[in-house]
Amino acid sequence: MGKPQASGHDILQWSELLARHSEPAWAERGQLTVTYLTPAHIHTARELTALMQASGFDEVSTDAVGNVVGMYRGSQPEARTLLTGSHYDTVRNGGKYDGRLGILVPVACVRNLSNAGRRLPFNIEVVGFAEEEGQRFRATFLGSGALTGAFDPQWLDQQDADGVTMREAMQQAGLPAEWSAIAALRREPSRYQGFVEVHIEQGPVLCEGKLPLGVVTSINAGVRCTCRIVGLAGHAGTTPMRMRQDALLAAAEISLMAEQRALDDADSVATVGQMQVPGGSINVIPGECLFTLDMRAPTNAQRDALVNDISARAHAIAARRQVSFEWTEVMRASAAPSDPSWQARWARAVTAIGQPVYALNSGAGHDAMMLHTIMPQAMLFVRGGNRGISHNPLETITADDATLATQAFAALLDDIEARP
Ligand code: GLV
Ligand code: MN
Ligand code: MN
Numbered sequence: 001m002g003k004p005q006a007s008g009h010d011i012l013q014w015s016e017l018l019a020r021h022s023e024p025a026w027a028e029r030g031q032l033t034v035t036y037l038t039p040a041h042i043h044t045a046r047e048l049t050a051l052m053q054a055s056g057f058d059e060v061s062t063d064a065v066g067n068v069v070g071m072y073r074g075s076q077p078e079a080r081t082l083l084t085g086s087h088y089d090t091v092r093n094g095g096k097y098d099g100r101l102g103i104l105v106p107v108a109c110v111r112n113l114s115n116a117g118r119r120l121p122f123n124i125e126v127v128g129f130a131e132e133e134g135q136r137f138r139a140t141f142l143g144s145g146a147l148t149g150a151f152d153p154q155w156l157d158q159q160d161a162d163g164v165t166m167r168e169a170m171q172q173a174g175l176p177a178e179w180s181a182i183a184a185l186r187r188e189p190s191r192y193q194g195f196v197e198v199h200i201e202q203g204p205v206l207c208e209g210k211l212p213l214g215v216v217t218s219i220n221a222g223v224r225c226t227c228r229i230v231g232l233a234g235h236a237g238t239t240p241m242r243m244r245q246d247a248l249l250a251a252a253e254i255s256l257m258a259e260q261r262a263l264d265d266a267d268s269v270a271t272v273g274q275m276q277v278p279g280g281s282i283n284v285i286p287g288e289c290l291f292t293l294d295m296r297a298p299t300n301a302q303r304d305a306l307v308n309d310i311s312a313r314a315h316a317i318a319a320r321r322q323v324s325f326e327w328t329e330v331m332r333a334s335a336a337p338s339d340p341s342w343q344a345r346w347a348r349a350v351t352a353i354g355q356p357v358y359a360l361n362s363g364a365g366h367d368a369m370m371l372h373t374i375m376p377q378a379m380l381f382v383r384g385g386n387r388g389i390s391h392n393p394l395e396t397i398t399a400d401d402a403t404l405a406t407q408a409f410a411a412l413l414d415d416i417e418a419r420p
Helices: 008-018 037-053 101-113 142-148 153-157 165-171 179-183 248-263 300-320 342-353 399-418
Strands: 059-062 068-070 083-088 124-129 194-199 215-220 221-230 269-271 288-297 324-334 359-362 377-382
Touching: 008 068, 008 101, 008 399, 037 059, 037 101, 037 124, 059 399, 068 101, 068 153, 083 101, 101 124, 101 194, 101 377, 101 399, 124 142, 153 165, 153 179, 165 269, 165 377, 194 342, 194 399, 215 342, 215 399, 221 248, 221 300, 248 269, 248 288, 288 300, 359 377, 377 399
Parallel strands: 083 124, 083 194, 194 377, 215 359
Antiparallel strands: 059 068, 068 124, 215 377, 221 288, 221 324, 269 288
């Protein structure tokens, strides 16, 4: 009797194995937080490595930015490789499937191929990207950006909230921490057929439509900024309201303005995800306020108009309130329309397993946005339960949907074999 097929149950079980590794302060509360190169992150990478090794990959390695890379060789190793994968880092108190599903689905498929002793006429390279969420440093897409040449060497000098530089974090993790090793990760596009990524939808569309899978048409463009307002700290009891230069209230007004500006566009979004008053006290007017802005829209032009308007209006608010306003752009990613021929491959794969083809846009950012800059890409979304909630521990998928994703991925591999 042959070995049983890896299925959605295995994927859920593997997700639980990975989710055992969380940063201590969060783990104590039963929450999942895995940010770049923390011990929890390194343990997750080891778990993925062991899983890939046990699944029949020919080579498994960790590269200079911490990506876990598994190669399943084809019968014609000189043929162009299919690249796939997603990220294994998480947001703070995140879900178990954001990113990880897109590693585990291809791992399940490779396991099935290996168990059947089957080689495809092309290599499959599965990458667990080390960082996509932009949590620890003021930089993001560290994993996929290294493959596309988007990793900025200046990032190595960035410090985390505890003053640890990225270079030091890499050294502590046993990585080479040298720019030459990172630069060498850049992939030569002519060696690849394209990039495909499976991801939980992270929104309500598939759940509400009772659809297990969705074929992505395009990924929204985004810009992220860190902002600093400096006003004047002063006595909360004695300073008349009209004589204040309150940094926090300026940030609050800018946040509400950004919300309204995004609402005016309908499909633009703007989010202030973090806000701090460093060294603030209950009886002191905030003299400084730090906050973040994340702004996204379906096209680069719409995103740029959103960002430019919010910037101009924020400066006007700051001037009226007599506070200074600085913003530093920390991420800019272009909209990434799916490659039509790869989108069609996903559609045929979904049809081949007897499921309806539903096309939808991605509001979330993905590693595919980076790979988009050097090769054709297209994504498959998998329905999330709980109305698709994500960046939240309530994020969930069913084993049946994970099985369907695995079957769709296998059908995509067949499609590539049949129509190279
Ligand atoms: C990644 O999850 C993002 O879209 O922010
Ligand atoms: Mn995410
Ligand atoms: Mn993700």
